[in-house]
Amino acid sequence: MDFGLKGRRALVMGASAGLGRACATALVKEGATVALCARGGDRLQATAEAMGAALAVPCDLSQPGAARALVREVVAKLGGVDILVINSGGPPPGGIESITDTQWQAGFQSLWMTAVDSIQEALPGMKAQGWGRIVLVTSTAAREALPNLTISNGLRAGLLGLVKTVSNEVGPHGITVNAALPGYHATDRMKDLGLTDEKVAPQIPARRLGRPEEFGALVAFLASEPAAYINGQSIACDGGALRGF
Ligand SMILES: NC(=O)c1ccc[n+]([C@@H]2O[C@H](COP(=O)([O-])OP(=O)(O)OC[C@H]3O[C@@H](n4cnc5c(N)ncnc54)[C@H](OP(=O)(O)O)[C@@H]3O)[C@@H](O)[C@H]2O)c1
Numbered sequence: 001m002d003f004g005l006k007g008r009r010a011l012v013m014g015a016s017a018g019l020g021r022a023c024a025t026a027l028v029k030e031g032a033t034v035a036l037c038a039r040g041g042d043r044l045q046a047t048a049e050a051m052g053a054a055l056a057v058p059c060d061l062s063q064p065g066a067a068r069a070l071v072r073e074v075v076a077k078l079g080g081v082d083i084l085v086i087n088s089g090g091p092p093p094g095g096i097e098s099i100t101d102t103q104w105q106a107g108f109q110s111l112w113m114t115a116v117d118s119i120q121e122a123l124p125g126m127k128a129q130g131w132g133r134i135v136l137v138t139s140t141a142a143r144e145a146l147p148n149l150t151i152s153n154g155l156r157a158g159l160l161g162l163v164k165t166v167s168n169e170v171g172p173h174g175i176t177v178n179a180a181l182p183g184y185h186a187t188d189r190m191k192d193l194g195l196t197d198e199k200v201a202p203q204i205p206a207r208r209l210g211r212p213e214e215f216g217a218l219v220a221f222l223a224s225e226p227a228a229y230i231n232g233q234s235i236a237c238d239g240g241a242l243r244g245f
Contacts, residue, residue, distance in 0.1 A: 011081045024053060067117040082126065181238065183242070185209055203241060
């Protein structure tokens with residue numbers, strides 16, 4: 001299948017490692033011109049060079065205004081952003097009594113305002129050309145709360161409402177907005193949370209962690225031309241782990 005992505009300009013956030021890297025790699029392989037961001041300059045630069053990305057922008061998405069400045073810079077350097085993949089580092093675990101106000105604010109800035117700000121900045125260009133793809137990388141926790149991931153569960157559930165609302169608003173302009181929900185994939189984030197294959201695999205119908213490139217393939221498809229009629233959806237890539245329909 002031809003994804004129709006040759007020459008399309010994509011911005012993938014949080015893409016020096018893990019799922020973001022896999023999304024960016026898949027888009028590069030499909031012929032898109034890809035810009036990446038992450039905080040760490042060295043790893044980011046090396047990743048961008050390894051995959052053949054066009055641009056690497058150091059950016060800390062937990063800082064107010066960072067996502068706006070990032071999109072503006074990429075638009076200025078690539079001439080526009082046709083595909084926006086919103087992704088950032090996961091918030092720390094913890095129960096309701098242990099999480100500090102500072103942690104809530106950081107999570108809100110990083111997960112929520114990054115989505116709002118980057119969508120607002122990217123939309124005018126997408127509307128002007130009558131074509132755009134926005135994919136929010138979130139989590140199956142948006143649909144089924146995971147133990148001890150209070151910040152993630154709370155904010156990500158709300159973000160599905162944002163995706164649905166914005167998809168209704170921008171659909172008439174040839175723009176789709178969808179959420180891609182990873183289950184358990186083998187990345188540094190999973191190691192940091194102590195979620196090993198042995199612990200997690202028995203709960204997953206596929207009986208293994210996902211490979212990041214399996215998730216990247218979903219995101220590349222949602223960004224593609226043939227996915228034009230998929231809008232406002234939340235689609236899991238989780239080996240069947242979500243129990244609900
Ligand atoms: N892996 C999974 O199975 C899974 C499941 C459900 C949800 N998720 C969610 O999906 C997202 C990505 O997860 P992952 O497993 O790919 O994580 P990861 O392996 O830790 O990679 C995170 C990426 O984001 C970058 N990043 C982190 N904080 C950032 C910030 N403040 N500003 C800019 N870039 C930042 C990191 O680079 P730097 O450190 O250099 O900035 C890295 O490139 C997270 O929100 C995570 O909670 C993951």
